[in-house]
Amino acid sequence: MRVALALCIGGACLYASRSIMSLAMVPMHDELGWDKSVSGVVLSSFFAGYTLTQAVGGTLADRYGGVRVLGLAALFWLLTTVAIPVVAPYGTLAVVVTRFLTGCFQGFHYPSMMRILSHDVAAAEREAATSIACSGAYIGTLVCGTLGTLMIDKLSWQIAFYLVGGIGLLWRGLIWQAVTDSPIKPSHSTLDLGASNNPSADLSIAVTSHGANADHVVALPASALSSGQASSTKQTFVYQAFAFPATWVMLLAHMCCGAFTFVLVTWLPTYFSDLKAAAATKAHRHASSNSPVHHSLSVVDNALPWACVFLCTLASGRVAQYLLHRHWDLTRVRKTMQGISLVGPAVCLLALCHVESPSMALILMCLVLGCGGFSTSGTMSNPQDIAPAHAGALFGIINSLSAFSGVVFVTLTGHLLETTGQWSSIFFPLAVFCMLGAIGYSALGTARRLI
Structure with missing residues (x-):
């Protein structure tokens, strides 16, 4: 489990x-x-x-092995994180390029x-290890939403970047290095979907996904899979899945979840700041006050939706x-979960078009992102169903x-906000x-199963 814990901490640093x-x-x-x-260009x-x-x-x-690639990539995205305050005085283009490189390495x-x-963890420990490793994404988002908000509000945004990058480099230099210096025992027992035709076989399939709102794993019993998932001796290729309409609607639904999640991941602090x-x-206008109105960040606004x-x-x-x-039939389960998530x-996004109260907006945002989490058991797990050999x-x-x-x-959000000044101009198309x-x-x- 040491590898899983190291990956969990790394995931937290990544999302921070x-x-x-x-x-x-x-x-x-x-x-x-x-x-x-x-702002939209920088964020996108x-x-x-x-x-x-x-x-x-x-x-x-x-x-070349996951350990080597992950460790090397982590070093570069952590360095580009620390570099943001350094390059910011040189102009917008420098920030854009640095964030682009951060995305590339992540x-x-x-x-x-x-x-x-899948290859270096024993099969008996794999499901628990994967859950632990992927939980780091939530931890990083929550911690950054709370402590990051306080650092930016009380200290400066530059210090926030230095601290996030510095903690990540500490993880990369000490924890990850210590874990990977000792050999990881490879596991050769991988799950074979065709190994058993018994629908009651005591197997579970960990479906790994990185979604719009998080990287998740959902474990479903092998008995939940269709009986047609027995191994086939005929070679298949992933592109063959796109000959079926079901693959295209899965792609569309997944893109819909990604659209509203990525918009909220990047613009939520700005939205609440503007709303407040x-x-x-x-309120100042009604009170005939001449004191300036300051933009501020709220710990609750930036943490509660992700919780x-x-x-x-x-x-x-x-x-x-x-x-x-x-x-329930597995198709019915997938459609139900994905229906909730869309x-x-x-x-809620349609309701947000007409909301002016910050507290009501917070409730609706929690519902938007919370419902979106159900896609983990929808399209995020669907590739394993329709193309198990190429999931x-x-x-x-x-x-x-x-x-x-x-x-x-x-990017469109930034443009629409600049031209219309209304958040409804992006919430409405997202809802549609x-x-x-x-x-x-x-x-x-x-x-x-399709292929």
């Missing part, structure tokens, strides 16, 4: 590095004179880099981590298990395209996009 820019964007916007369009530059390297990361990890992390867990500033301005994601993601796995034990956010490659493809939707919507994904997946989605 990823989310600290969103928190720092509020003071950086004022200090560096950025408008919303520029990370996801542009992240989109490019996931498939490459998996290939390199398979060829794209290697999860493919490498899954390589380590508007409320304060209105809801954590709880709902865990709940989605439990609910999926319960429904399967109630003899219809719920769509309704990793297929998920890499759909996750890269999901990240691309994040690039588009994060989510409903389209829900309808498509409900109509054509499947958990039946």
Whole structure:
């Protein structure tokens, strides 16, 4: 379990590095004179880099080993995190390039981590180890949302970057190095979906996914899989999955989740800052006060929604298990979980178009992100169902395209805010996009093996 704990700490550092820019964007916007369009470009530059390297990361990890690739990539994304305050005085382009490189190097992390867990951890410990390792994402987001907010508010955004990067370098230099210096015993017992035709076989399949809101694992019993998943001697290729409409609607639904999650991951602190500033301005106007209105960050606003994601993601796995034990068809379970993760956010985003109260907005944001966590048992696990022999490659493809939707919507958010000044101008198209994904997946989605 030492490897799993080291990966957990590394995941926390990774997500802290990823989310600290969103928190720092509020003071950086004022200090560096950025408008919303520029902020959108800066924020989306990370996801542009992240989109490019996931498939490459998996290939390199398979060829050279996950430990080596993860450790080397971590060194570079930590250095680029620390570099942000250094390059910021040289202009916006320097910040954009640095964040783009951070995204590129972070794209290697999860493919490498899954390589380590699937090949270097004993089969009996793999499910528990994977859960521990992936929990670091939630820890990093929550800790950064609380302590990061306090650091930026009380000290400076520059110190926040130095501290996040410094702690990460400490993990890379001491903990990860200490763990990997001693040989990791490889595990050759990998799960063979065709090893048993007995539907009651005591097996569980850990479905690994990196979604729009987090990197998750959902374990489902092998009995939940369709009986058609026996191994086939005929060679298949991942691209063959795209001959089926079910693969395309899975991609669409996954991109919908990625769109609203990436927008909120990057813009949520700014949204609450703007909302509270508007409320304060209105109150000052009524009070005939001439005192200035200051933008500020709130620990609760930046942490509570992600705590809801954590709880709902865990709940989605439990609910999926319960429904399967109630003899629900796996396709029905997938569609139900994905329906919650898209219809719920769509309704809440439409409501947010008309909300001015910060407290009500916080409740709705918690519901948006919490419902989104149910996709862990929906499209995030679906590649394992429809293409078990190519689940990793297929998920890499759909996750890269999901990240691309994040690039588009994060950039679009900055442009729309700059031109309209209204958050409803982005919440409404996101809600429509989510409903389209829900309808498509409900109509054509499947958990039946396709290739």
